[in-house]
Amino acid sequence: MxxxxxxxxxxxxxxxxxxxxxxxxKLDLAVSKTELFVLLMLGREREIIMSQIADYINVPLSTxxxxxxxxxxxxxxKRERSDSDRRIVVIRLTEKGRTLTDSVKESMTSxxxxxxxxxxxxxxxxxxKLIFKVIDILNTENLTKxxxxxxxxxxxxxxxxxxxx
Numbered sequence: 001m002x003x004x005x006x007x008x009x010x011x012x013x014x015x016x017x018x019x020x021x022x023x024x025x026k027l028d029l030a031v032s033k034t035e036l037f038v039l040l041m042l043g044r045e046r047e048i049i050m051s052q053i054a055d056y057i058n059v060p061l062s063t064x065x066x067x068x069x070x071x072x073x074x075x076x077x078k079r080e081r082s083d084s085d086r087r088i089v090v091i092r093l094t095e096k097g098r099t100l101t102d103s104v105k106e107s108m109t110s111x112x113x114x115x116x117x118x119x120x121x122x123x124x125x126x127x128x129k130l131i132f133k134v135i136d137i138l139n140t141e142n143l144t145k146x147x148x149x150x151x152x153x154x155x156x157x158x159x160x161x162x163x164x165x
Contacts, residue, residue, distance in 0.1 A: 030074065031071070031074070031076070031100075034057055034059075034067060035067055035070065035071055035076075036104065037056070037057055038053055038056075038057060038064075038067055038068070038071065038077075039071065039076060039077075039093070039097055039100060039101050039104075040101055040104065040105070041053070041056050042077065042091065042092065042093045042097065042101070043093065043098070043101035043102070043105065046092070047080075047082070047090035047091065047092045048090065048091055049088060049089070049090055049091070050064055050065060050068065050089075050091065053067070053068065053091065068091055071097070075094055075096045075097075076093065076094060076096055076097035076100060077091055077092065077093060077094060077097055078091075078092055078093075078094050079091060080092055
């Protein structure tokens with residue numbers, strides 16, 4: 001197995017094109033990467049509670065609270081009482097937050113659509129297979145990391161492997 005230097009150089013040389021295409025830069029996002037993940041999560045859900053946010057972005061509850069506070073202050077999120085249980089505080093997107101997440105999703109869909117259109121069916125299948133393999137490798141590495149006492153690292157979750165043929 002190589003030292004990864006070639007792959008690293010290829011990645012670094014093309015990082016901007018892969019992760020910051022012109023379309024995304026034009027969105028003029030006023031949020032951090034972590035805040036964007038929270039907004040996109042809420043774009044899929046009607047409402048969520050703080051512990052779900054903390055689990056999703058893999059941070060302590062106190063950190064998730066700080067992130068949500070910033071997004072509330074920026075006008076993207078709001079805290080409200082749950083319709084089903086008034087004792088529970090839920091987090092929801094505001095109209096401003098919904099507009100931003102819709103814009104980001106539209107841009108990402110366009111970007112990924114251009115990539116898919118340029119590939120043959122065989123190339124797409126290979127790309128998906130490789131992406132899942134990379135994700136599996138990264139998840140396996142996270143699961144095998146151990147703490148000083150030899151126990152599995154706290155907060156790791158068992159990932160179900162999916163074979164792609």
